[in-house]
Amino acid sequence: MRRFWSDEPDPAWGGVLELVAIGGSPKVNEVIFLHKPSRTLIVCDLMMQVLGNVSFLSRVMWKLNGVYGHAGRSFVSKRLLRDPSAAHAGVERVRSWEFDRILLAHRDSVDQDGKRVFLRAFEGL
Numbered sequence: 001m002r003r004f005w006s007d008e009p010d011p012a013w014g015g016v017l018e019l020v021a022i023g024g025s026p027k028v029n030e031v032i033f034l035h036k037p038s039r040t041l042i043v044c045d046l047m048m049q050v051l052g053n054v055s056f057l058s059r060v061m062w063k064l065n066g067v068y069g070h071a072g073r074s075f076v077s078k079r080l081l082r083d084p085s086a087a088h089a090g091v092e093r094v095r096s097w098e099f100d101r102i103l104l105a106h107r108d109s110v111d112q113d114g115k116r117v118f119l120r121a122f123e124g125l
Contacts, residue, residue: 007093020094022046024087025080032090034097041094041114044105047121048074051108071102071110072121084125091122 009017018034033042049071050062062068066075081087102110102118110117 018097020090022087022090024083024085025077026082028077028080032094034094034099038101039099040101040103041097041099041118042103046073046077047071047102047104047118048106049104049108049110067107071104071108071117088125091125094118 007020009015009019016036018036020032022030022032028045030044030046032046034040035042048062048065048067050058050068054062059068064075066072066078098115099118100112100114102114104110
């Protein structure tokens with residue numbers, strides 16, 4: 001994976017943020033952050049969750065993508081994964097972090113039991 005960053009947080013962040021690059025998907029550079037004071041995981045494209053009212057077409061699209069009604073890895077992100085062992089290393093680092101919430105870039109966030117939700121999404125990886 002081509003990297004423009006390091007897995008080490010910038011000292012200017014004052015120990016407030018941790019980060020890890022999730023490898024294994026050559027077409028997608030994914031970084032997960034942990035905001036320690038709020039115990040919140042910040043995830044961009046690796047996970048999604050769609051709850052509530054959406055149009056019929058949107059509901060069908062999100063169901064086909066596997067993220068309607070619950071948080072998880074989308075069908076697209078699973079298909080882009082080429083090296084599961086590289087992704088596993090990053091997921092193991094996240095496993096060691098303490099967090100309760102997951103702030104997702106796409107749609108609805110996870111407000112409680114975030115660590116369990118994250119680990120369930122990556123079972124078998």
